[in-house]
Amino acid sequence: MTPSIPGRSPLHRCPPGPKILALVAAGTALFALPRLDLALAVLGLTGWLYRLAGIPARLVLAQVRPLAWILAVLVLVQLALDGWQAGLLVAARLVALMLLAGLVTLTTRSSDLIEALQRGLAWLRPLGADPAKVGLAIALTLRFIPVLAAITAEVREAQRARGLERSLVALTVPVIVRMLKMSDDVAAAIDARSYDPDRAGD
Amino acid sequence: MIEIRHVGHAFGERAVLRDLTLDLTERRIAVVGGNGSGKSTFARLLNGLLVPTHGTVRVDGLDTRRDGKAVRRKVGFVFQNPDNQIVLPLVAEDLAFGLKNLGLPKDEIARRTDEALRRYDLLDLADHPAHLLSGGQKQLLALAGVLAMAPEVIVFDEPTTLLDLRNKRRIAQAIDGLSQRAIVVSHDLDFLAHFDRVLVFEDGRIVIDDRPSAALPAYVAMMS
Amino acid sequence: MSTRDIVFVALFAALTAALGLFPPVTLPVIGVPITAQSMGPMLAGAIAGARRGAAALALFVVLVCAGLPLMAGGRGGLGIVMGPGGGFVLMWPVAAFVIGFLYERGLETLTAWKEALILVLGGVVLTYAVGIPWIAAVARVDLAKAAIGSAWFLPGDAVKVVLVVLVARAVRRAYPTLRPR
Numbered sequence: 218m219t220p221s222i223p224g225r226s227p228l229h230r231c232p233p234g235p236k237i238l239a240l241v242a243a244g245t246a247l248f249a250l251p252r253l254d255l256a257l258a259v260l261g262l263t264g265w266l267y268r269l270a271g272i273p274a275r276l277v278l279a280q281v282r283p284l285a286w287i288l289a290v291l292v293l294v295q296l297a298l299d300g301w302q303a304g305l306l307v308a309a310r311l312v313a314l315m316l317l318a319g320l321v322t323l324t325t326r327s328s329d330l331i332e333a334l335q336r337g338l339a340w341l342r343p344l345g346a347d348p349a350k351v352g353l354a355i356a357l358t359l360r361f362i363p364v365l366a367a368i369t370a371e372v373r374e375a376q377r378a379r380g381l382e383r384s385l386v387a388l389t390v391p392v393i394v395r396m397l398k399m400s401d402d403v404a405a406a407i408d409a410r411s412y413d414p415d416r417a418g419d
Numbered sequence: 420m421i422e423i424r425h426v427g428h429a430f431g432e433r434a435v436l437r438d439l440t441l442d443l444t445e446r447r448i449a450v451v452g453g454n455g456s457g458k459s460t461f462a463r464l465l466n467g468l469l470v471p472t473h474g475t476v477r478v479d480g481l482d483t484r485r486d487g488k489a490v491r492r493k494v495g496f497v498f499q500n501p502d503n504q505i506v507l508p509l510v511a512e513d514l515a516f517g518l519k520n521l522g523l524p525k526d527e528i529a530r531r532t533d534e535a536l537r538r539y540d541l542l543d544l545a546d547h548p549a550h551l552l553s554g555g556q557k558q559l560l561a562l563a564g565v566l567a568m569a570p571e572v573i574v575f576d577e578p579t580t581l582l583d584l585r586n587k588r589r590i591a592q593a594i595d596g597l598s599q600r601a602i603v604v605s606h607d608l609d610f611l612a613h614f615d616r617v618l619v620f621e622d623g624r625i626v627i628d629d630r631p632s633a634a635l636p637a638y639v640a641m642m643s
Numbered sequence: 644m645s646t647r648d649i650v651f652v653a654l655f656a657a658l659t660a661a662l663g664l665f666p667p668v669t670l671p672v673i674g675v676p677i678t679a680q681s682m683g684p685m686l687a688g689a690i691a692g693a694r695r696g697a698a699a700l701a702l703f704v705v706l707v708c709a710g711l712p713l714m715a716g717g718r719g720g721l722g723i724v725m726g727p728g729g730g731f732v733l734m735w736p737v738a739a740f741v742i743g744f745l746y747e748r749g750l751e752t753l754t755a756w757k758e759a760l761i762l763v764l765g766g767v768v769l770t771y772a773v774g775i776p777w778i779a780a781v782a783r784v785d786l787a788k789a790a791i792g793s794a795w796f797l798p799g800d801a802v803k804v805v806l807v808v809l810v811a812r813a814v815r816r817a818y819p820t821l822r823p824r
Contacts, residue, residue: 237721240721244725248780248781251783294784294788295783295784303783306783307782307783311726311727311781311782314722314725314726315722315725315726318720318721318722318725319720319722321710321720321721322710322719322720322721322722323710325710330709330710331706331709334705334708334709347644350644350649351702353649353653354649354652354653354656354698354702355653355702355705355706357649357650357653357654357657358653358656358657358660358702358703358706359711360653361653361654361656361657362657362660362661362713364657365654365657365658365660365661366661366664369661369664385679385806386806386809386810386813389806389810390810390813390814390817393658393686393690393810393814394814394817394818396654396658397654397690397814397818397820398818399654400647400650400651400654401647403650404645404646404647404649404650407646407649407650408646412646414644414645414646414649
C-alpha cells in the first residue's frame, strides 16, 4: 500500500506538513505567473530534488506516464494555436507539478502522511469532523479494501457458476448487500472493544 | 455473575427471544440451537451489544441498558467471522485497538500487545497486514484482541463455524486454555462435551438446561 | 457520527477504491476507456445517503492525495488532484452529497426515471460543471475544447447511471439503509 520508497535524504526526513505546503505554494505560483522561464526553473529544481532524494529515473518517468497522451494532445493543440512557446509552457508546468506531487508521495511514508492529515484536519472540528473519528475511518478503509476484493472474487466465482459473470449488476448487488450486512457486525465489534465515539481519541 | 430476568427481544414485529430468566455462573457454558433459534441474539444481549426489548440483563449488578460501557469491559465478545471483527489493517495495530480505547498508557499497551501476540504465535506477524493471515490465525487474532483487554467473561458466537478442522481444534484448544469464564455458542458438539452447562434454544426459548451428558443427546434427538 | 456511520463511511470509501480495481472497459465505436470508479460517488450517495456518502468520498479523495494508489490503474498522490482530471475527482464528495440529499428527499416516491435524473444531475452535470473549467485552467485550453474532449466520456456515464439505478433499487429492497428527510 505504500508507494513511497525508503531513504534517508533531507527530503525523506522533512515532516509531511511543510512538504505539502511547499507543493501547494509551487502549484499556485506556477498558475498565477504563466511564464516559461519560471516553469522551466521549477522543472529544473524538481529534477535536482529528485537527485537529492536518490530516486531512480525509472520512477521519475512512471510519475509522468499516465499523463503522456493528455500532454501530447495539449502540446499539439497549443502548438497549432499559440506557437511553440505556449505549448512548451503548458507541458513544462504540468510535468513539473506532477513530478513535484509525485516527489512528496515518494518520499513520505503513507502512515506519516495520514497522521499529518489527521492532525491537519483538526481545524475541521467546529464543522463536526472529529480527527479521532477520521483516523478510525481511514484505518477501517485500508482494512476493508482487501476484504472487499476478497468478497468480490467470491461473488464473481459464484456468479460464474450460474453463468452470470458478464452481468455487472449481478456482481455488484450481492457484494454491496454483503458489505452492508458486514457493517453491522463490524460496528458491533468496534463497540464490543470499548470504542466510544463520543470520547475524542488520544 | 450474569443475571437475566424476564428477558424478551424482538426485531420489529418478530420476537426472537421470549421471557428468559436464568443466572449464568458456571465456568464453561455452551449455547446450542438451530438456525434462527435466538442463540446469537442471546449472546449479544450478554455484553450489551443489544439491549433487550423487555426485562433486564445484569453483569455483576451492572445493567446492560444503563452501564453498557462498563459491561463491555467485563464481557468480551468474539464473533463468528473474524474478518468482521478485525478493525485495523496491521496485526499489532488491531491488537492495540481495544487497549487504546480503554485509555491505557503506551507502555502498558505495548506490554499487553506483546504478551497476547506471543501467546498465540503471532509475534512474527505483528507488522503483517491482517488480511494476509489464515482463517485460523485471524480468529486467534480476534481472540487475542479481546483477551488483551482482560475481560472477566468472554462470549463466543460460533467461533469455529467458518474454520477447517485443524483450525477448529486450535481455537477449541485456545478457548479451553482460557482462565476466564466462557460462554460459547457453537454447533460443534464434541467440543462442548466437557463444558459445565448446556443451554438448548428453540424458537426463542431455552428448552433444555442441563449438564452436557444429558443435554447434548437430548438436543441431537430433538434435531433429528 | 455513530460507530455504525463511521463504518459506513469507511466501507463506501473502500468500495470506491475497489471499483478502481475493475479493468477499464473500452466502449465500442468511440474507443474511450471507462472505469467503474466514478460509480463510487453515485453508489455512496444513493445507498449511504448525503452525509455518510459525502464523508466517504471526501475520505477517499484525502487518501488519494496522501499517495495511496487507490485511483483506477493504481494511481495516487497529489498529482491526481493537481492534474487535468482533478476537478472531477474533487467534485465526487459534492456529487455524493447532492445525490444522497435528493434520494433522501424523494425516498417515498422514487421511480427509476427520477433516480436516473438525480444521478445525472449529481454524478454528471455537477461534476462536469467543475471538471471542464478545471481542465481548461490546468491545461490552458479554451472551455469549448475541454468540453468537447470530455464529451467522449458521456456514453460511459450513461451506462454507469443505468447500472447504478439497477443496483441501488435492488440493494434498497434487500437492505434498506436510507431514511426519508
